[in-house]
Amino acid sequence: MQTDFLFEARRQAEICNACRYCEGYCSVFPALHAERAFSDGDLTQLANLCHNCRGCYYACQYTAPHEFDLNLPQALANLRQDSWEEFAYPQAAARAFQKSGGLIAIATVVGFALLFWAVRALAASGGEGFYAVLSHGAMVAIFLPAFLFPLASISVSLRRYWRATGGTRVTLGDIRHAFGAAANMRNLAGGHGDGCNFEDEDRFSQARRMAHQAVMYGFLLCFASTSVGTFMHYFLSMPAPYGLFSLPKLLGLSGGVLLVLGCAEVIRLKLRSDRHLGASNAWGGEIGFIGLLGFVALSGLMLYGLGQSSVMPALLVLHLGAVLAFFLLTPFTKMAHGFFRLAALTRDAQRIRGAA
Template identity: 40%
Template sequence: MQALEALTRDAKALANGTPVPMSAAETEVARVMQICNACRYCEGFCAVFPAMTRRLEFATADVHYLANLCHNCGACLHACQYAPPHEFAVNVPQAMATVRGQTYSDYAWPPALGSLYRRNGLTLSLALVAALTLFLVLGAVLQGGGLTALWKTDLGNDFYNLFPHNLLVGLFAPVFLFVVLALAMGVRAFWKDVKPATSGADVGGAAAGEAAHDVLRLKYLDGGHGDGCHNEDDAYTLKRRRAHHLTFYGFALCFAATSLGTIYHYAFGWVAPYDLPSVPKLLGAAGGVLMVLGTAGLWHLNRTRHPLHGDAAQKPMDLGFIALLFLVAASGLALWLARATPALALLLCLHLGAVMALFATLPYGKFAHGVFRTAALLRYNTEKRQPNPIGLGSD
């Protein structure tokens, strides 16, 4: 309903040739940024504050840009003299998190599916895994013999004997291509809006290299001073940064394993499954272990996070994404360890169900934050190389 009202409001404004009014969440970010711009105590904390000092006013595009530049580390909240219960009630992490969630929905492609961000939660994620797993189990059972026969089926350590390779490619390739297209179209629209507000300059090689460095190191999860950020209290911790690194690089290794397996299959005719010491198996096993450790850490940290650090309405979406990543990694490892047991067929159904659920929710879930944040960092590292338009502050 809120999304429909927002679309109606924006359509009327555009038809009348007037600027689209800010939402309440966007107005709150503009308000706290005006206060922060006068104070500047947190200027060295992260990329948000140097970017802030290049502005005297904060239009919608500026708000969207700064919200996605924020890494939600919480350091500025704990340092702020105007944070709640002060009457100014400055809470930068929470205000930014609320707008980030709005931008994912506003820039979703196709636009009609933007409302899925608000419905993509833990319950839906687990229910989707269960439904897809049951669908695969029923499909395998109907091939003959019933569930008992499925349990006793000897697949010869090769799960392609249950679900052929071409069938899996036919199921996953179209979904994967849609995920890439949907996210690319969404971030393209975001980029089109924020580029004029961030100097309008094209990204150069130096800016792209520094942005990649910032993304891969998760630079701005260190609280701006290297000691870490905050979670449940005022103590600095690097736990969030480490858990994110384990999850991110674990996912990257698993993706690399799948990509290399595809090259093996189509370029060299080396048919899966692969086992140790093959490179795809080494990459996949290492990635799976890192993802299990990382997502377990992220789950704990999310559940114990200080309530003022983020948007409580997005917590189910966050937990749903973490749960799916954990299930994909854990079921993949279990599938490999149980490859010579009667449980192989059922574990295969569970693993494929989890992977399908992850793919189905990727364009409309927490995964989007990495894509939009990378785009914001590219704009930041481009903008800071341009002359400061108001001659104040420093980068």
């Protein structure tokens, strides 16, 4: 990891450890105050515990123009971003996406859409609904490796993170703690439960917390829709297409709406936020990822609404191209931060258990 990011995070963490004004703000400060000195692994853990709510910055008496010039949200964001790139497999792909995320996302979607169009032209399927455009077998052959690759890549990344932060054997209680914190996103509620100062320093708001919950639960509903559809196809001999009131359709439509609304709100909040308090080189990658995820959901909803029209084949290959791009780019986008966040919360649960 970059030495300057580590040096700056360590400098600010030591000042915060002496001050302790923000002790109850989020999970970062109890973990920070539990240390007397900070190893590289300690700082990486603190960086991934931070949810960038920015409340500590606006409460701090040592920000610029004070000579200490504290900006802990940015210091941890820079280190956090650098850790994701350092632990990613392969690293070169992660660094490239963070520099040019929007362009890479667009180029990948268009490229895969053209690939699907070529497959459609070369191999007519003769099925029903979407399978009349691209056969079920062709979809499975393309998407199964694309689904397995990010799982393998993220597994390598998390193993590297766990070793770097000194993680030990995980208990069921550690996992419950981590998933409980992630499920309600309590670290986005601010130190007093009033929310973040993300988009306005003088105003606490739950908007960012709710937007992230919409994205997370929308994605989980869409994943559940695909999983239920797969079970029905292979184990109940009930192939698609499914009706409006079928479980896959209800899960997929509700998840798609949540994803579109959540991604739109996240982008709105980012446009209003102070970039000086986030990672200095992550803007393009973050917007590229959020835009890609939102487009996957939006194109899926449009595909359902226009499924019987003449534009369905073109819309389908564009949607499939976006889905394929999303899966293959997942280990290198901010989607990976959810996995690192769970790992950091699990590691923090171990710290709390050890201190009890």
